[in-house]
Amino acid sequence: MQILKSKRLEHLRYDIRGPVYEKALELESQGYKIINLNIGNPAPFGFDAPDEIIHDIILNIRNAQGYVDSRGLFAARKAVMHYTQTQGIKGVDINDVYIGNGVSELIVMSMQALLNEGDEILVPSPDYPLWTTSVALSGGKPVHYICDEQSDWNPDLEDLESKITPRTKGIVMINPNNPTGAVYEKEVVRRIAEIAERHRLILFSDEIYDKILYDGAVHYPVATMVQDTLCVTFGGLSKNYRSAGFRGGWLILSGAKHKAKSYIEGLTFLASMRLCANVPTQYAIQTALGGYQSIKDLVLPTGRLYKQMELIYNRLTAIPGISCVKPKGALYVFPKIDLRKFDFKNDEDFVYQLLVEQKVLVVAGTGFNYIKPDHFRIVTLPSVDELTVAMNRLEQFLDNSRIH
Numbered sequence: 001m002q003i004l005k006s007k008r009l010e011h012l013r014y015d016i017r018g019p020v021y022e023k024a025l026e027l028e029s030q031g032y033k034i035i036n037l038n039i040g041n042p043a044p045f046g047f048d049a050p051d052e053i054i055h056d057i058i059l060n061i062r063n064a065q066g067y068v069d070s071r072g073l074f075a076a077r078k079a080v081m082h083y084t085q086t087q088g089i090k091g092v093d094i095n096d097v098y099i100g101n102g103v104s105e106l107i108v109m110s111m112q113a114l115l116n117e118g119d120e121i122l123v124p125s126p127d128y129p130l131w132t133t134s135v136a137l138s139g140g141k142p143v144h145y146i147c148d149e150q151s152d153w154n155p156d157l158e159d160l161e162s163k164i165t166p167r168t169k170g171i172v173m174i175n176p177n178n179p180t181g182a183v184y185e186k187e188v189v190r191r192i193a194e195i196a197e198r199h200r201l202i203l204f205s206d207e208i209y210d211k212i213l214y215d216g217a218v219h220y221p222v223a224t225m226v227q228d229t230l231c232v233t234f235g236g237l238s239k240n241y242r243s244a245g246f247r248g249g250w251l252i253l254s255g256a257k258h259k260a261k262s263y264i265e266g267l268t269f270l271a272s273m274r275l276c277a278n279v280p281t282q283y284a285i286q287t288a289l290g291g292y293q294s295i296k297d298l299v300l301p302t303g304r305l306y307k308q309m310e311l312i313y314n315r316l317t318a319i320p321g322i323s324c325v326k327p328k329g330a331l332y333v334f335p336k337i338d339l340r341k342f343d344f345k346n347d348e349d350f351v352y353q354l355l356v357e358q359k360v361l362v363v364a365g366t367g368f369n370y371i372k373p374d375h376f377r378i379v380t381l382p383s384v385d386e387l388t389v390a391m392n393r394l395e396q397f398l399d400n401s402r403i404h
């Protein structure tokens with residue numbers, strides 16, 4: 001008899017490391033070199049963590065042998081608290097900060113602590129798919145609202161509001177956005193805050209890319225715009241500080257905490273169940289958040305991240321049948337394929353054939369819960385040289401697949 005996985009997992013997807021990724025591993029095991037444009041992991045592309053982060057972890061490794069407070073080290077939480085003050089988020093106390101093994105763990109905890117069977121959470125489409133899966137895994141129902149490509153991937157607020165029901169408990173926003181690269185306009189953030197206030201919904205704001213901004217884009221933390229709503233903000237080391245493998249993230253409670261005593265109890269309970277987040281990394285959080293922010297140099301027009309993003313954008317928009325919005329932040333480009341012009345069925349077919357024929361790995365848009373099967377996501381992390389090869393192959397592949 002086969003041992004079956006839990007029914008809760010049956011319809012869940014995480015395509016960033018899904019079946020096509022498995023195919024890529026298989027091809028690699030046969031000796032092919034794959035150009036991986038599928039995952040936002042800075043280190044393998046030569047983006048080293050800032051030296052001071054590495055030094056702090058090494059220097060403190062002996063102090064990091066024991067468990068610490070389940071919410072996190074005092075100094076780390078205090079640094080996050082101070083960061084909220086510089087951002088203009090009011091009323092965050094040290095016990096409103098939870099340190100986790102990356103934002104991923106905290107996203108799952110934030111949903112598990114809240115949801116009962118059938119409770120609804122509004123999640124953007126497209127989204128970073130961990131949000132959709134975490135809602136479902138926690139017994140909730142993810143309800144997707146549209147982010148509109150025609151308005152630079154800003155959320156469609158009418159669609160969002162029309163999907164609120166008596167079962168809706170919260171709104172997820174991802175800003176700057178993975179996969180679209182959108183950075184929401186101030187008025188959009190303000191209106192989402194206003195909708196949450198009016199309907200008494202919790203705001204879950206994933207701001208892990210808040211320092212990866214291009215062309216003068218400004219990031220507005222939604223927690224600065226709420227009065228009487230609970231706001232749960234997420235940030236971490238993985239992207240801004242190129243330290244994804246160290247697994248360090250934080251969750252910040254602000255706004256109407258007085259209305260959320262039981263939920264906060266639930267969060268603290270889940271944090272204690274896993275004893276604490278990994279300790280060596282926590283020693284680096286204070287250093288990361290204070291002082292010189294090296295990411296700023298990378299996102300300037302002269303910086304590596306910017307140049308790579310621009311190369312992808314310029315090359316893609318020169319291909320007939322491919323269009324895309326220029327990213328304002330984060331590490332991704334999310335182009336559209338005009339399916340009428342090419343000989344593949346949908347985004348998944350495109351991604352699979354591109355991998356098999358040209359050994360270039362990207363992720364299909366539907367893997368991000370996007371409603372139409374005609375987008376894909378590319379990461380902007382590889383060097384200009386590697387991206388040039390990848391873009392040549394993509395161009396070649398699309399030329400071969402063009403319907404004449």
Ligand code: PLP
Pocket residue numbers: 040101102103104105128174178206208236237238244247248249
């Ligand atoms: N949130 C978003 C929007 C992401 O893109 C990612 C990783 O790609 C995460 C959260 C998870 O980050 P972490 O490495 O902190 O778990």
